[in-house]
Amino acid sequence: MTILVTGGAGFIGSNFVLDWLAASHETVVNLDKLTYAGNLHNLAAVAGDPRHVFVHGDFGDTALVNSLLATHQPRAVLNFAAESHVDRSIHGPGDFIHTNIVGTFNLLECVRAYWVALAAPEQAGFRFLHVSTDEVYGSLGKSDPAFTETHKYEPNSPYSASKAASDHLVRAYHHTYGLPVLTTNCSNNYGPYHFPEKLIPLMIVNAQAGKPLPVYGDGQQIRDWLYVKDHCSAIRRVLEAGAVGEVYNVGGWNEKPNLDIVHTVCALLDELKPRPDGKPYREQITYVTDRPGHDRRYAIDARKIEQQLGWRPAETFDSGIRKTVQWYLDNPDWVANVQSGGYREWLAKQYGEPKNPI
Numbered sequence: 307m308t309i310l311v312t313g314g315a316g317f318i319g320s321n322f323v324l325d326w327l328a329a330s331h332e333t334v335v336n337l338d339k340l341t342y343a344g345n346l347h348n349l350a351a352v353a354g355d356p357r358h359v360f361v362h363g364d365f366g367d368t369a370l371v372n373s374l375l376a377t378h379q380p381r382a383v384l385n386f387a388a389e390s391h392v393d394r395s396i397h398g399p400g401d402f403i404h405t406n407i408v409g410t411f412n413l414l415e416c417v418r419a420y421w422v423a424l425a426a427p428e429q430a431g432f433r434f435l436h437v438s439t440d441e442v443y444g445s446l447g448k449s450d451p452a453f454t455e456t457h458k459y460e461p462n463s464p465y466s467a468s469k470a471a472s473d474h475l476v477r478a479y480h481h482t483y484g485l486p487v488l489t490t491n492c493s494n495n496y497g498p499y500h501f502p503e504k505l506i507p508l509m510i511v512n513a514q515a516g517k518p519l520p521v522y523g524d525g526q527q528i529r530d531w532l533y534v535k536d537h538c539s540a541i542r543r544v545l546e547a548g549a550v551g552e553v554y555n556v557g558g559w560n561e562k563p564n565l566d567i568v569h570t571v572c573a574l575l576d577e578l579k580p581r582p583d584g585k586p587y588r589e590q591i592t593y594v595t596d597r598p599g600h601d602r603r604y605a606i607d608a609r610k611i612e613q614q615l616g617w618r619p620a621e622t623f624d625s626g627i628r629k630t631v632q633w634y635l636d637n638p639d640w641v642a643n644v645q646s647g648g649y650r651e652w653l654a655k656q657y658g659e660p661k662n663p664i
């Protein structure tokens with residue numbers, strides 16, 4: 307048996323592939339375009355494993371996807387591939403429309419043609435699992451109830467709007483063509499291999515480099531954090547037992563204001579790798595101009611996946627964030643490797659020219 311994964315060299319996709327190969331005998335065909343966010347170093351541990359078939363290519367390339375489906379005959383396709391960074395979507399929404407909407411559409415078309423031609427038993431067992439985000443639901447007020455699967459879609463950024471469009475396409479392919487789809491909408495992930503443009507890895511990397519820790523606006527925006535390996539276990543569980551056509555929200559009941567997250571990262575670094583001058587890392591916090599259209603609060607109501615599929619996260623926030631900070635301290639080569647010229651250009655564009663180290 308084989309599964310086909312798109313975007314399996316990115317943050318969540320590579321964690322998924324590593325965990326899948328550790329827990330299953332099934333082959334993974336991993337189709338990834340290797341954008342700035344894709345990194346084969348994430349998959350070094352499975353480089354010699356014949357069950358991992360890496361294919362460098364675009365999931366919107368219908369000829370390539372058709373040939374992969376015909377050759378490998380997967381029993382499931384899991385769609386992780388996306389442009390995923392809100393700030394980049396504000397600077398340049400075009401790539402997000404192209405990849406997240408048009409790319410997903412092209413993939414769906416290929417998968418539909420493959421699926422209709424399968425023999426009845428394979429057709430019945432086939433699944434298309436679409437990995438999405440809680441950001442499609444928009445922003446919550448302070449005392450609003452958390453997002454359930456029936457919360458109305460109100461995406462506010464080009465990123466979340468493009469993910470919402472892809473979710474709608476996936477839904478339509480089920481309702482119109484009967485394609486056996488599953489959709490997961492997960493909250494913010496953190497953990498190993500997280501590209502240091504996102505909040506938590508950026509803070510860990512900047513802190514050690516003696517750079518400012520940029521907090522947008524008042525830092526009181528709330529996100530609901532889940533350790534990446536818990537997201538991966540939820541996806542495995544939904545693939546295994548999810549009801550066709552259903553949506554599952556994934557989260558760990560871990561709402562935290564951004565400033566609390568930054569303080570926690572600083573405190574862990576103070577403990578695990580104190581600054582040479584003995585001062586606390588939180589002195590590096592700098593308040594910067596807020597993100598335009600910044601969503602104030604996300605929160606996931608995870609009762610459906612918990613009650614219907616029996617899924618629970620393995621990590622608490624305290625255990626997950628400690629592991630994460632330790633992973634970045636243990637892997638300076640990975641960090642150095644992703645800090646390419648392109649990465650430095652992004653920092654200059656988003657935060658202005660790099661300041662002198664403190």
Ligand code: NAD
Nearest residue numbers: 313315316317318339340341343344364365387388390495
């Ligand atoms: P990422 O940006 O780290 O990785 C995306 C991967 O997709 C990269 O390896 C990239 O090379 C690949 N890719 C991009 N365009 C491609 C294309 N045209 N063809 C093939 N591959 C392509 O993203 P991530 O954080 O790992 O997110 C994975 C998925 O999970 C995304 O769909 C995202 O919307 C969703 N998600 C992310 C989070 C989060 O907190 N990071 C939370 C919920 C849902």
Ligand code: TYD
Nearest residue numbers: 392494503504505506520521522527529564
């Ligand atoms: P991010 O990791 O970009 O995820 P998302 O926007 O998808 O939730 O950002 C998480 C939160 O942290 C978000 O509220 C924006 C904020 N943030 C900062 O305050 N400073 C930063 O430098 C970054 C990258 C994010």
